[in-house]
């Protein structure tokens with residue numbers, strides 16, 4: 251029996267894979283912080299009564315990131331993904347609510363125990379591990395994880411030319427009290443643009459943050475915030491199950507990202523996102539990854555501060 255709780259064991263395992271980097275997140279260690287404004291659509295209030303989804307625009311703080319725990323990872327490396335996009339909406343009275351999304355639609359595992367087992371298998375499958383490696387064995391027993399690991403994940407031309415997905419379902423409640431399950435999508439107005447392998451290899455190590463700075467100097471980068479609504483019978487407690495494309499996708503508004511903050515390195519240390527920092531009108535679903543993620547992010551945050 252391990253005296254450590256699951257969140258501690260998970261962060262320990264992340265540190266074992268990526269190394270300990272004091273002051274940095276256990277994963278998504280390398281990132282850039284920007285700010286701008288969110289303007290809700292007229293339809294947003296038909297989905298949720300949340301305060302930022304009706305009425306006036308809100309200020310937002312956005313952090314884009316590479317996926318790994320290595321703060322020096324070259325952005326063009328195939329293994330640097332999946333990239334992340336985290337959005338903090340600043341509400342009245344100093345409150346805030348977060349969206350924490352990544353560039354892959356569908357997660358590898360459905361619960362924390364499987365996630366820890368996958369991290370352990372990765373840690374034990376370094377160079378020279380005899381085949382079948384622990385990771386090969388894990389993937390053979392977990393088809394959803396195998397699908398995610400095997401999928402081609404191209405490097406984007408820009409943080410602003412890749413869609414991002416919330417993956418974990420949330421419950422959205424409108425002013426009449428009607429609730430529906432949905433998953434966030436952040437869709438770049440610039441479209442989806444990716445690099446081929448040779449282009450990605452030729453990029454400087456920090457090209458994604460550099461590109462964002464020069465892009466924003468020419469005007470804001472916009473994303474449509476949307477929610478894909480579940481149909482009756484869709485699994486809402488399992489992030490490995492992607493809902494069919496024909497489910498309605500409702501636009502909630504436009505994120506307009508206007509500038510990278512002056513001292514992004516300092517800003518990202520102070521910042522913390524949490525998939526369960528919600529607000530009235532948006533509640534958790536029974537997806538066990540939400541509670542798990544929230545506890546693991548808190549553990550990572552404690553260590554980096």
Ligand code: HEM
Pocket residue numbers: 260261274275276277278281313314315333334335336350351352357361362365415416417418489521522523539542543546547548550551554
């Ligand atoms: C078992 C599931 C997961 C675990 C244990 C996990 C763990 C973590 C941890 C420890 C951090 C660093 C937190 C901090 O120090 O502030 C983090 C950050 C992040 N995670 Fe996850 N994660 C999980 C699933 C996901 C999923 C499903 C998504 C996307 C939908 C995601 C997107 C992100 C992003 C974008 C960040 C960076 C947030 C920022 O910019 O501060 N993660 N994750």
